[in-house]
Amino acid sequence: MTETFHEFVVHRTPALSRTAYLLTGDHQLAEDLLQSALARTYRHWRRIRDGDPEAYVRRAMYHQQVSWWRRRRLTERPEAQPTERPGDDHSEATVLRLSLMDALRGLTPRQRAVIVLRFYEDLTEAQAAEVLGCSVGTVKRHGHDAIRRLRATTLDLVDPTVERSQR
Template identity: 50%
Template sequence: MDRDTAFRAFVDAHQRPLTRLAYLLTGEVHLAEDLLQSVFVRMIGRWSRLGHVGDLDAYARKMMVNQYLSWRRRRSSHEVPSAEPPDRAYVSDDSAVLRIVLRQALMRLTPKQRAVLVLRFYEDRTECEVADLLGCSVGTVKSQAHHALARLRTLAPELGPRLPVLDDPAHSEGARR
């Protein structure tokens, strides 16, 4: 299989879940598309040297998280903080409204906290997998998740009962795998 065919097969197989990850990280469709495209461009440039990589999906996810965090670091120097947060819309038990509230609250977390929550709870990865993808320790993943969930509970109290409790055995490493 030639390089282009192999890469096209990879993109066909992984584009949808990678797009979903990019959207959850960025919170915007267009930024997610840009992020995914930049990862694919970087991957095709290295494709001939990626033969030794055992899990190309994990490699692409790690590239995506790193690229996203890099973008956020560069972009954050141009952001101007606001003295008052925007008003919140009325929230009911409607799941669509709760998804919007969750998305808005996620966008107010630090990029690393958002990445930890998305990888840990949305993608259902273990703490070890998240640590490996982010290039940090398991302790850092645990503390980032703890602080991020506390911040979500503050930003969107209506989500509180639906957010994971980290002391819950269902979210421990042993119960997951």
């Protein structure tokens, strides 16, 4: 049992880590989130190993992230502007990445989960609803609200020379 789980972890950790980072926006929190999900997966490995264990881990990550958010939402507030530290990379790519991450942090955990599931994981609305344990309508509503919020907060990222009809 341990050998097959170890193989799964070795082969799937890079992809699962990327998803965890997209959900949390922080490398350390992403590592914690993935480790927590893998610990849950290990407890049920005999039951899920012949099915789709990666889907189980991803579902565990989504649910754990929402759970963590609920616990800390009353005490933590993200900064409006990231503090600048000496030695940071000031290239355009870094500015764009930071701006996008800041915009993603402005989403609720459910909205962020829907965006990750729909556009990063490329799941259908029905598949995303199944992972999140909600209705397709709820996924559509969260997706719509998230995209509207992202558009409103990322206007400065849009090339002003592009005409509105081309967007």
